[in-house]
Structures are given as C-alpha cells and as structure tokens.
Amino acid sequence: DARVTQTPRHKVTEMGQEVTMRCQPILGHNTVFWYRQTMMQGLELLAYFRNRAPLDDSGMPKDRFSAEMPDATLATLKIQPSEPRDSAVYFCASGFGWIYNEQFFGPGTRLTVL
Amino acid sequence: EDQVTQSPEALRLQEGESSSLNCSYTVSGLRGLFWYRQDPGKGPEFLFTLYSAGEEKEKERLKATLTKKESFLHITAPKPEDSATYLCAAQNTGNQFYFGTGTSLTVIP
Numbered sequence: 001d002a003r004v005t006q007t008p009r010h011k012v013t014e015m016g017q018e019v020t021m022r023c024q025p026i027l028g029h030n031t032v033f034w035y036r037q038t039m040m041q042g043l044e045l046l047a048y049f050r051n052r053a054p055l056d057d058s059g060m061p062k063d064r065f066s067a068e069m070p071d072a073t074l075a076t077l078k079i080q081p082s083e084p085r086d087s088a089v090y091f092c093a094s095g096f097g098w099i100y101n102e103q104f105f106g107p108g109t110r111l112t113v114l
Numbered sequence: 115e116d117q118v119t120q121s122p123e124a125l126r127l128q129e130g131e132s133s134s135l136n137c138s139y140t141v142s143g144l145r146g147l148f149w150y151r152q153d154p155g156k157g158p159e160f161l162f163t164l165y166s167a168g169e170e171k172e173k174e175r176l177k178a179t180l181t182k183k184e185s186f187l188h189i190t191a192p193k194p195e196d197s198a199t200y201l202c203a204a205q206n207t208g209n210q211f212y213f214g215t216g217t218s219l220t221v222i223p
Contacts, residue, residue, distance in 0.1 A: 035158075043150075043213045043216075045203075058210055059211070103160045104160070106157055
C-alpha cells in the first residue's frame, strides 16, 4: 500500500529551536509539495519540487524556512529559528508528472512552538 | 488581488439531498482549479483539477464544474460518508496557489 510518510507526526519545541520535518514521497513520484494548515490561515502551499528541483517557494517565509530534496526518496522542511506563529500542521504531498495531476498527501506533522 | 472564496462555510444535508458547493475565484490567469476533500485529523485528499471554463469532471457522487469566475462541486444523493471539509484552490499563471477556507459538509442519515 503505497503512501506518503512524514516524520515526526508530532513535535513540540521551544521558540528559537531548529525544527526539521521529513517526508518520504511515494516511490516513483517526481513532484513533492509542502503545505501548512492552521485554523486562522487555512491551507497554504509553501513550496514544491519537480524531479528534486525547486519549482516555486513563493509561499514560504525565506528568512527562516528552507526546503530541500537531498534525494528522490526524501524531502525536508526546516525552520530555523522557530517561532510560535509557526505552530501548524505541515503536510507533504507527492505526485507524478506535472503539478496538475493527482497529489497524495501524507498524514502531516503537527508542530507546536512554545 | 488574487483570492478564492468558498460558500457556504458549513452545510448540513439529509442523506440523499443533493446540493452544490461554490468556489469563487479571482486570479490573474487561471492555470488550474483544484478540489480536495479533508477528513478531520487527516491530510487532504485530491479530488479534481479543472483547467478551462466549461470543463466538468466526475467521481462517484461528485461532479465539479468550472466557469470563468467560479467552480461548483455538485454532490448527488450524498451519503454520511461524504461528510468532510471540501477545499478548493486556484493556481495563477505565476504558479501561485490560493486556497479557500473550505466548506464543512455534514450528511445526516
């Protein structure tokens, strides 16, 4: 049963700490997306990759967030330093082909920054 | 300013009572209009992508349609398992995505 996996599922940290979230896309998928969801802002697209190359990260705060794909089986989203306003659920999704095609979402990482 | 607005915020239907959810968008050049379903505590589930006015797509009891200003998600004879939040998003020619705040659908047996 192919699915997107995300680790950790829950993370509680203190303001100023570095946070790294990891995503393993479905094997064979070549597009990866990072989303953030909060009650106030709803769902937001932070960044997306195709064939490991970043296509767009205009939704991501550049000063503290960074997204990378070290290899085809791993995508990472880092926040340094973290702030309370970063508290949210972060979803990773993967797909094949172009961004208009079906995306498969992971279960999310719930981040709480105290 | 590019934006997406969904209505209603919440909708309660009796099982079998068909209805439609609305997604109004204003974006600078629409590249794609996306619909998702999200169950509580879970990641969204991709439903459809629509590209141009007049296009329609169907999946089980759901049908999505697109005009130049809005998209509708029609739910025919809904069942309790269709209860979820339905999200839409529009992508503009600058590759930016704009999400609506969703419609929370409850189908009562």
